[in-house]
Structure formats: structure tokens, C-alpha cells
Amino acid sequence: MSTEIIINAASEETRVAVLENKEVVELYIDRRRESGIAGNTYKGKVVKILPGIQSAFVDIGLEKAAFLYVSDAGADAEEYARMIEEEGLEGRTEFKTQHSIEDILQEGQEIMVQVSKEPIGTKGARITSYLSLPGRYLVLMPTVEHIGISRRIKDGKERARLKEIVQSIRKPGMGYIIRTASEEVDRESLTADAEFLELLWENIQRKKEGVSAPALLYSELDLTFRTVRDLFTSKVDRLVIDSRSEYERIKEFVRLYLPGMLPRLELHEGEEPIFEAYDIEAEINRALDKKVWLKSGGYIVIDHAEALTVIDVNTGKYVGKRDPEETITQTNLEAVKEVAYQLRLRNIGGIIIIDFIDMEKEKNREKVFNAMQEAFAKDRARTNIIRMSELGLIEMSRKRTKENLMRTLCEPCNYCGGRGYTKSVTTISYELFRKIRKLSRITKDKKILVTVHPSVANFIFDEERQIIEELEKEYQKRIVIKGDPGIHVEEYDILTL
Numbered sequence: 165m166s167t168e169i170i171i172n173a174a175s176e177e178t179r180v181a182v183l184e185n186k187e188v189v190e191l192y193i194d195r196r197r198e199s200g201i202a203g204n205t206y207k208g209k210v211v212k213i214l215p216g217i218q219s220a221f222v223d224i225g226l227e228k229a230a231f232l233y234v235s236d237a238g239a240d241a242e243e244y245a246r247m248i249e250e251e252g253l254e255g256r257t258e259f260k261t262q263h264s265i266e267d268i269l270q271e272g273q274e275i276m277v278q279v280s281k282e283p284i285g286t287k288g289a290r291i292t293s294y295l296s297l298p299g300r301y302l303v304l305m306p307t308v309e310h311i312g313i314s315r316r317i318k319d320g321k322e323r324a325r326l327k328e329i330v331q332s333i334r335k336p337g338m339g340y341i342i343r344t345a346s347e348e349v350d351r352e353s354l355t356a357d358a359e360f361l362e363l364l365w366e367n368i369q370r371k372k373e374g375v376s377a378p379a380l381l382y383s384e385l386d387l388t389f390r391t392v393r394d395l396f397t398s399k400v401d402r403l404v405i406d407s408r409s410e411y412e413r414i415k416e417f418v419r420l421y422l423p424g425m426l427p428r429l430e431l432h433e434g435e436e437p438i439f440e441a442y443d444i445e446a447e448i449n450r451a452l453d454k455k456v457w458l459k460s461g462g463y464i465v466i467d468h469a470e471a472l473t474v475i476d477v478n479t480g481k482y483v484g485k486r487d488p489e490e491t492i493t494q495t496n497l498e499a500v501k502e503v504a505y506q507l508r509l510r511n512i513g514g515i516i517i518i519d520f521i522d523m524e525k526e527k528n529r530e531k532v533f534n535a536m537q538e539a540f541a542k543d544r545a546r547t548n549i550i551r552m553s554e555l556g557l558i559e560m561s562r563k564r565t566k567e568n569l570m571r572t573l574c575e576p577c578n579y580c581g582g583r584g585y586t587k588s589v590t591t592i593s594y595e596l597f598r599k600i601r602k603l604s605r606i607t608k609d610k611k612i613l614v615t616v617h618p619s620v621a622n623f624i625f626d627e628e629r630q631i632i633e634e635l636e637k638e639y640q641k642r643i644v645i646k647g648d649p650g651i652h653v654e655e656y657d658i659l660t661l
Contacts, residue, residue, distance in 0.1 A: 167400045169391060172439050173407035178387045181444045182395065188447045189508050190544070193572055194387035200566060201226070201279045203384030205295060205368060209377040210273045218265045221288075222277060225378035228288035232277065234265040238293035238307065274377040282566040297361050297382075300393055300421060301346040301354055302330065304361035305339035313342040322347060326354075333358050345397050392417060396425060404430045406438040451509050451569055456502060462495040464502055468570065472515040475503055479521060492521045493528045497535050504539035513545065513564020522556045533558065579652070587654050589623040592616070596624075596656055597631055604639035609660035611642045616656045621647035 168183040175196065182190040194200060206224035210232075213220050220237070221229035269275070281290035297304040311330055313323055326342045329351050334340055346354065368382050375381075385393065388410055396403050396418075405411050411431045418425050432438045439445045450456070457463045461481030467474045477499040479491065503518055523529050529552045536558060540547045546563040553559075576582030587595075600612060616624075624632065624645055632643050651657070 168442075169395055169400055169403040170438060170442050170444060171388060171391065171403070171405040171407075171410070172437070173388060173405055173410040179439065180387060180391050180395075181439070181442070183442065183444075186442075187505075188444055189505065191444075191448065191451070191509060191511070191569060192387055192391070193569075199386075200282055201289060201384075202282050202566060203279065203298070204380060205276065205278045205382040206230075206291075207372050207375060207377045207379045207381055208275055208277050208291070210269050210271050210275065213265060213269060213271055215264070215266055220265055220269050222275065222291060223378045224277065224279075224289070224291065225380065226283070226289065228283060230277070230279070230289040230291040231287070232269075232291050232293070234263065234268065236280070236290075236292035236294065237263075237265065237268045238275075276372060276381065281564070284564065284567055284571075296341070297364055298343075298393070299357040299361045301343055301349055301357045302361060303341040303343060304358070304365060305341065306337075306365045308339040309337055310339040311342070312340075314344040314346075316344040317342070317347050319347075329354050330358070335362065338362070345394075388414065389417065396422070396428075398425075400428065402428045402430055404432050404438065406432040447509070448569075448573075451506070452573065456506060458495070458498045458502055460495060460498055462498065464499050464506075466506065466510075466512075468568075472517060473512050475516065475518045477518065477520045489524055489528065492523055493531065496520045496523065496528075496532045500532060500535045500539050504536075504543065507562060508543055508545075510569040511564075511566065512568045513562045516560050516562060518558045518560070520552065520556045520558065529556075536560075589620050589653070592620050592654060592656070593624055593628055596620070596658075597628075597635065599656075599658060600635055600643065601639075603658060603660065604635070604641055607660045609641070611644065611661040613644050613646065613659045613661060614656060615646045615648050615651060615659075617651050617653040618647035618649055619653060620656070621645050 165185055166183075168186075170181045170183060172179040172181075177196065178194045180192040181188050208222040208224040208230065211221050211223045211229055218234040220232045222232050224230050275293060276295065277291040277293050278295045279289045280292045283289045293307070294305065295307055297306070311327055311334070313327060317323055317326070326346055326349075330340050330342055333351075333355050340358070364382070371379075371381050384390065388405075392403070392414055403414070405414065408431060411429070415426070415429060418429055432441070434441060437445075439448075454467070455463055455465050457480070461479075463478055463480045465476045465478070467476070477496060479495050499518075499520065506512070507516065520532060523532070533549070533552050536549050540549065540560075543562070547560060549558065549560040551558075577584070580586050596614065596616065600614070603612065632645070635641075636643050
């Protein structure tokens with residue numbers, strides 16, 4: 165499988181696409197005016213304790229106070245370390261704690277925290293007091309004395325070798341997570357990475373002593389350098405970028421830390437924009453569609469709610485051959501691959517419910533469930549998939565740390581208010597007739613002027629002219645309907661003259 169990283173770097177926005185066999189599987193966007201804060205370290209002040217939900221709000225200098233849950237508040241370092249051991253590198257999940265939030269924090273207290281989840285929708289940033297500083301090969305955990313290792317490193321001997329090296333180089337009281345990129349890396353490189361991270365931690369501590377809360381202590385790398393650090397591994401065939409200045413910056417970094425990867429770094433100099441040259445722009449637009457067609461003729465529909473995402477699978481144009489059960493199963497299996505692809509591409513996280521087409525045979529339901537597990541095995545985000553219910557539903561969760569692609573690139577429709585629909589012209593017309601009747605009973609004026617959207621006016625003239633005539637006759641008033649393209653389809657103005 166070929167893997168490529170394509171970077172479109174402009175002054176206002178940086179976009180990174182990860183391609184597997186020429187297909188876009190992951191997309192990252194960082195806009196200068198909306199730069200992400202995940203990974204940033206702050207000195208914050210506790211502004212409110214919420215005993216009822218065992219949480220606290222912390223002012224870290226943002227528009228909204230950040231949210232700190234009791235299990236992230238730093239009282240159970242040993243339990244956190246055990247969780248890392250069990251869950252692996254992506255183990256930033258909640259664990260149970262015996263402590264109460266009131267025992268750990270007080271209002272007005274200044275604490276050092278790190279953003280673990282970006283502000284999403286109406287929610288403020290999620291923060292933790294368990295700090296982690298990622299390097300190329302290691303992640304330093306300065307407050308947790310533990311050594312964890314990425315679950316993606318499968319070889320037992322290699323895991324033991326890496327743990328032995330890191331155990332011998334770490335300082336007392338500090339912990340490390342050994343990243344996937346450490347596989348087969350020599351002791352010298354691991355030591356250099358550890359020394360760099362320890363120096364970074366010392367600088368953060370010095371800055372902390374010299375500032376008052378709220379204050380930013382450390383800012384995570386920009387998207388371009390995060391990409392090189394986290395994604396540009398030996399499994400990547402090449403990294404192509406279209407900015408010469410960014411190319412030179414990356415080249416210097418790679419020359420110092422990853423000299424063997426220099427031949428895989430390229431500068432795009434063609435006249436065609438880089439995302440168009442690699443057919444990425446079209447894929448981004450496709451990723452914003454609600455309906456996604458399958459090759460067989462079936463399709464999936466992706467709907468976003470406030471707290472979850474629902475995906476519906478349909479056979480569409482696919483009719484199969486003879487056996488309906490086989491047709492349905494094949495459509496579901498094809499949908500599994502597309503669902504896994506779309507969730508990665510769109511960066512959809514949280515609770516996800518997939519409504520597959522009903523299958524009668526248990527073996528087919530099991531086949532679809534197994535295909536789901538296999539499809540998400542290479543997803544970088546942590547997922548948890550529950551077996552298919554009798555109703556044909558699969559519930560799953562996918563770790564969410566930032567806004568999905570739709571929220572990043574789009575905003576709620578100003579016309580429909582984000583509902584996705586407007587009242588029909590029939591509904592609006594009949595609502596209008598009720599208002600005319602009510603007004604006609606109380607006014608002595610002889611003329612009623614109604615201004616509506618042209619589509620409503622046309623409906624009334626073409627379909628309901630008789631109602632207007634009946635109202636004029638009943639109330640002895642002249643009713644004038646006027647169309648105005650500048651008015652919202654659901655709005656209307658009524659004047660008496």
C-alpha cells in the first residue's frame with residue numbers, strides 16, 4: 165500500500181491530506197484565524213466548582229472557561245498510569261477515581277493544565293492536569309512515573325527492547341509513552357528525543373513561575389510540523405508540499421532529525437494547484453454531501469445531531485440477482501467500508517449509530533460486525549464497536565478531539581436556521597389565512613395588504629384564489645397579495661389601509 169502526505173500551505177490556511185493508494189483517507193485543516201489549541205499548556209485559575217457533576221470550570225484565557233473533569237484533575241496518577249498500560253497510546257479515556265472534586269480543587273486556585281479536546285460546538289475546551297509533551301519518538305509525561313508503549317508495536321522483543329532503553333534514560337518522577345515511530349529506532353535517537361522533551365518541560369516550569377493565571381505556557385507545533393513529527397514515518401512513501409518557504413523549514417528539520425527521509429520530501433512546483441493535481445478538492449466537496457453513493461448503486465445517508473451521528477444504509481439502485489438476503493448483505497458489507505472511510509475523512513467522532521438494512525440470518529449479521537472491526541483496525545482514532553442489535557443497528561464511538569470537517573468548513577444555513585428545511589408554501593398560506601381572519605374581525609379598515617415571498621404568492625394565486633375571494637366576501641374587505649423576493653419564505657407582512 166502506497167502512502168503519501170500532500171500539504172497545501174498558504175498564509176491564511178494550511179491543509180494536509182493523507183493518501184492511501186491515491187485515495188484521501190484523512191484531512192487536516194488549520195486556519196490562521198482559527199488555530200487549534202489542543203496540546204497547548206496553560207496556567208489557569210479555577211473559577212467554579214460543580215460538585216453535582218464532579219467537574220470544574222477553569223479560566224485559561226479563552227472566550228469560554230475550560231472544562232476539567234474530576235478524573236483529569238490529577239489526584240490519581242497511579243490509576244492514570246495503569247490506564248495507559250491497559251489502553252495504550254490513545255488511552256486518554258475517563259477512569260474512575262475515588263476522590264471528590266472538592267477535595268482536589270478550590271475556587272481561585274491556580275493550576276497547570278493542558279487542552280485535551282478542542283472547543284466543539286457550544287462546549288468549551290476539555291482540559292487535563294496530566295500533561296504530555298509529544299516528541300518524534302516519545303511522549304513525555306512529567307507528572308506520571310510510568311512507561312507505556314503504543315499498542316501498534318506488536319513484536320514482543322521490540323517492545324521489551326524499547327522499554328528497557330527508555331527505562332534506563334528516564335529521570336526519576338517522569339514517565340514516557342513510546343510512540344509507534346520508535347519501532348527499530350536506535351538508543352541514541354531515543355535519548356536525544358528524551359533530552360529535548362525534558363528541556364522543554366524545564367522551560368515550561370520556569371515560565372509558569374513568572375506569570376499569573378490565565379497564561380499560555382506552551383503552544384503546540386503548527387499543523388505542518390505536527391504532520392512531519394506525527395505522520396511522516398518510514399511507512400510514508402513521500403511528502404509533497406507546495407510552499408517553498410515551508411519546504412525549506414521542513415527540509416532543515418528532516419535533515420537534523422530524520423536524514424534518511426530526505427529523499428521522500430518533495431516540493432510541488434507545477435502550475436496546477438496541488439490539491440487539484442492529486443484530485444483532493446473534489447474529494448473534499450464529496451465529503452460535505454449528506455448522501456454518499458456506493459459503487460453497487462446503494463448509498464448511505466449521514467445525518468448529524470447535537471450529540472451523535474446517524475448513518476442510514478439503503479440498497480438504492482442495487483437490486484442484486486436472485487437472493488434478496490445476499491443482495492442486502494453485500495450492500496451492508498460495501499457500506500461498512502464506506503462508513504469507515506467517511507468517518508476518517510470527515511473526522512466524525514462521538515457516538516455513531518449505523519442503521520444497516522435488516523438481515524434475517526445471524527451469520528450475515530456477524531459477518532457485517534466482523535467487517536466493521538476489520539475496517540476500523542487501522543483508524544488512528546480510538547473506536548469502540550458494539551455488536552449488531554436485532555433491529556440491525558450497530559452502535560459505536562470514535563474518539564473526538566476537534567470539530568469534524570463539516571463544522572470546520574461550513575456553518576448553519578442562515579435561511580433555514582440550521583433545521584435543514586423550511587415550512588411548505590401550503591403551511592405558510594394557511595397560516596396567513598388564519599391571521600387575515602383574526603385581523604379582519606378587529607379592524608375597520610377596508611383594505612388588507614399582504615406581502616409574501618413570490619413562491620407563496622404564486623401558490624395562493626394558482627391554488628387558493630377561491631379562499632381569498634371567500635374571505636373578501638365574508639369580511640367585506642379587499643385583500644391584496646404582493647410578492648417580494650427579498651422576504652424570507654416563512655415570513656409575511658400584513659397591513660390594513
